[in-house]
Amino acid sequence: MFENENLPARKGFLVGVNGSFDMPGADMAKRFGPGYRVGLSCHYKTKSNWVFGMKLDFLNGSSIREDSLFSGVIGPDSTFINQDGQRLYVQKFKRGFMLGAEAGYIFRLTPKLQDAGILVMTGAGFMQHRILIKDKSESIVALQGDYRKGYDRLTNGIYVEQYVGYVFLSNTGLVNFHLGLDVVAGFTQGRRDFLYDVRRPGTDKRVDIMFGVRGGWILPIFKRKSEDYYFE
Known part of the structure; x- marks a missing residue:
């Protein structure tokens, strides 16, 4: 079976699995270090090569730059003391999502x-x-129940994103991918009424920037006619 090199552009759905490595900017850089996103997308491609659809990304990372986060409740060795007098460390991660x-x-x-x-x-x-905030022991009183909300810096709002890259959808359908650069600008606001470590409301308006190298694998779902191919 051989490809016809003069095949016209096709229309159909593009289902994608995506990932990106992000460097933060503006207010995002004050809170988080480098992170990554993984997600899913579904787009419709027209014969004239316009593409439109939806995507869902999950934000992840382990670099936290909020130095004052537990000031006043941890000791000089950066540990908590639980009800039994044990010294415990907690883990902190960046988590979030983008739907658009x-x-x-x-x-x-x-x-x-x-x-x-x-x-x-x-x-x-x-x-x-x-x-x-991950307390594996679940025994630190200062982080139990709603107390944890006073430290988690919950933030949300709208975002805009620009992406430029190369997309390859082979005529045989065997290799399909995209790779490029994108920039995300989030116009967000803190959603906690009070932050325990800084003793003030956590409702500041923010500009959250992410610069990313983004790529993904694509499953194209095209309707093709049999005469698009010839056999030898």
Whole structure:
């Protein structure tokens, strides 16, 4: 079986599994260090190479820059003391998600690959992030129940995103991927009424920036006619 090199551009759904490595900027850099995102997407591609759809990303990371987070409740060795007098460490992680809509266009580079080229995409939606505080022993009183909310810095709001990269959708359907750069700007606000460590409300408005290297694997679902191929 051979490919027809003059196949027209196809229309159909593009289901993707995506990942990115992010460097923070603006207010995000004051709270978190480098992180990563993993997620899913579903887009519809037209024959004229317009692309639009939805995506869901999960934000992750282990670099936390809020130095004052537990001031006043930990000892000089950065440990908590539980009810039994034991010294315990806690783990802190970045967690969150982004849910939004996207639209873009594929600029073809060669007529032999009608569905491949430079993909320019813009998106917008809702984002949320917080500091996940992990007390494995579940015995630190200062972090039990609603007390933990006074430290987690829950933040959410709208975001916009710009992506430029290369997308490859092979004529045979065997290799399909995208890789590029993106920038996320979140216009967010803290959602906690009171932060225990700094003794004030945590409702500041923020600008959360992420610069990412983004890529993913794509499963295209195209409806093809049998005459698109010939056999030898």
